[in-house]
Amino acid sequence: MRPAGRIAAAIEVLADVETRHRPVADALKDWGLSHRFAGSGDRAAIGNLVYDVLRWRRSSAWRAGADTPRAATLATLRFHWGVGPADLETLATEEHGPGALTEEERAALSADRLGDAPPDVAADVPDWLAPAFEDNFGDDWVNEAASLAARAPVDLRVNTLKSDRAKVLSALKRFGATASPISPVGVRLPARAGWERSPNIVREDVYQRGHVEVQDIGSQAAALMVLAHPGEQILDLCAGAGGKTLALAAQMDNRGQLHATDADQNQLAPIFERLKRAGVRNAQVHRAGSDLSALEGRMDKVLVDAPCSGSGTWRRRPETKWRLTPEALERRTDQQAAVLDQARAFVRPGGTLIYVTCSVLPQENEAQIADFLDRAADFTLTSMADAWVDIAGEDAPMPWSAEGLMMTMTPAATGTDGFFVAALKRTG
Numbered sequence: 001m002r003p004a005g006r007i008a009a010a011i012e013v014l015a016d017v018e019t020r021h022r023p024v025a026d027a028l029k030d031w032g033l034s035h036r037f038a039g040s041g042d043r044a045a046i047g048n049l050v051y052d053v054l055r056w057r058r059s060s061a062w063r064a065g066a067d068t069p070r071a072a073t074l075a076t077l078r079f080h081w082g083v084g085p086a087d088l089e090t091l092a093t094e095e096h097g098p099g100a101l102t103e104e105e106r107a108a109l110s111a112d113r114l115g116d117a118p119p120d121v122a123a124d125v126p127d128w129l130a131p132a133f134e135d136n137f138g139d140d141w142v143n144e145a146a147s148l149a150a151r152a153p154v155d156l157r158v159n160t161l162k163s164d165r166a167k168v169l170s171a172l173k174r175f176g177a178t179a180s181p182i183s184p185v186g187v188r189l190p191a192r193a194g195w196e197r198s199p200n201i202v203r204e205d206v207y208q209r210g211h212v213e214v215q216d217i218g219s220q221a222a223a224l225m226v227l228a229h230p231g232e233q234i235l236d237l238c239a240g241a242g243g244k245t246l247a248l249a250a251q252m253d254n255r256g257q258l259h260a261t262d263a264d265q266n267q268l269a270p271i272f273e274r275l276k277r278a279g280v281r282n283a284q285v286h287r288a289g290s291d292l293s294a295l296e297g298r299m300d301k302v303l304v305d306a307p308c309s310g311s312g313t314w315r316r317r318p319e320t321k322w323r324l325t326p327e328a329l330e331r332r333t334d335q336q337a338a339v340l341d342q343a344r345a346f347v348r349p350g351g352t353l354i355y356v357t358c359s360v361l362p363q364e365n366e367a368q369i370a371d372f373l374d375r376a377a378d379f380t381l382t383s384m385a386d387a388w389v390d391i392a393g394e395d396a397p398m399p400w401s402a403e404g405l406m407m408t409m410t411p412a413a414t415g416t417d418g419f420f421v422a423a424l425k426r427t428g
């Protein structure tokens with residue numbers, strides 16, 4: 001397909017998402033099924049544009065002067081893909097293209113009005129979330145929020161049970177792989193621009209042989225902040241598909257005992273195959289709802305990788321930014337409080353509870369920890385500043401942190417997805 005046809009297709013998919021409130025992936029898949037002439041490269045390229053429109057939806061509508069899929073798509077091409085006004089005009093009128101620009105569109109796309117936009121429009125966040133960002137990031141809030149809109153790179157974690165970073169870097173050199181400045185086991189493949197397709201890493205030999213896992217550097221750093229050591233007893237209470245379980249097993253060098261469970265058995269489903277592929281031998285998976293009373297008071301570390309709004313991962317799932325509601329956020333914070341209360345019983349005296357979210361919202365992070373400390377007098381916050389420097393090195397970018405006590409990684413500060421980490425020591 002020619003670019004003009006892809007642009008028209010992206011507008012069609014976005015209209016479907018909007019009018020039928022459909023998941024983006026489903027709308028893209030259906031479009032592909034009903035347009036068999038489009039190859040897999042075309043479908044991926046259309047997906048790139050659709051997701052980019054969703055990333056900057058609010059600011060694009062402002063720039064275009066209209067909040068429609070067509071207006072937002074044209075503004076995305078103009079202001080994020082660098083397509084000049086004359087080229088946009090030509091593309092629009094080509095065969096199978098989206099159709100000639102109107103006078104209003106031409107005027108809106110010829111000059112950029114973003115400088116006049118209110119902060120929450122420039123930040124590309126829903127207006128009800130602006131106070132949370134401002135509260136968390138002060139004067140930097142617009143820049144921080146806007147950084148959650150850009151395309152994300154593909155990050156990989158080298159599985160040290162099977163390989164090392166130098167070998168993985170060499171195997172993935174053709175994708176532009178570089179070593180992460182934060183995670184000593186992290187490898188980054190740069191984000192692709194425009195229509196260009198991301199590398200399909202799961203087809204690579206290093207992936208199929210379990211030498212790497214796809215995992216954001218922020219998620220890797222959060223797992224490293226557990227400070228798991230060989231020989232310890234560790235519980236991963238919200239293990240889900242096991243992303244952090246695998247990282248912890250590698251840190252433990254397969255020694256000691258790693259317990260993994262989740263409240264939802266369906267979430268756990270992929271973990272078994274992943275543990276096998278990664279060569280993990282020290283993990284025991286407990287089915288959802290299992291009786292874990294034998295572990296109470298015995299764990300050196302308990303990881304709560306809590307259910308959350310996912311605001312830190314908006315780069316990867318931009319549609320979720322616009323679908324989040326105050327009610328859904330409140331449900332999440334209730335779940336977080338419940339899972340923290342559940343987790344504390346497993347920590348041995350002197351052991352540590354590590355709380356992680358992939359969110360940057362203070363309601364799910366600092367406020368959640370403050371409330372927990374009010375309920376749990378036998379826990380105290382521990383500083384993470386030294387551990388961060390030990391793991392990442394002196395020159396690595398620093399997360400947001402008040403006195404080193406709790407940490408928030410963000411695309412703007414650490415070049416990662418947004419992640420929050422707090423470590424709470426059981427004193428009594």
Ligand SMILES: C[S@@+](CC[C@H](N)C(=O)[O-])C[C@H]1O[C@@H](n2cnc3c(N)ncnc32)[C@H](O)[C@@H]1O
Pocket residue numbers: 237238239240241242243244245261262263264267305306307308335338339342
């Ligand atoms: C952020 S996801 C976990 C991601 C996973 N740790 C990883 O790194 O791939 C949060 C998980 O918490 C689980 N969950 C929610 N409430 C829970 C509870 N009370 N106890 C255990 N798991 C819970 C959800 O089912 C979900 O799988």
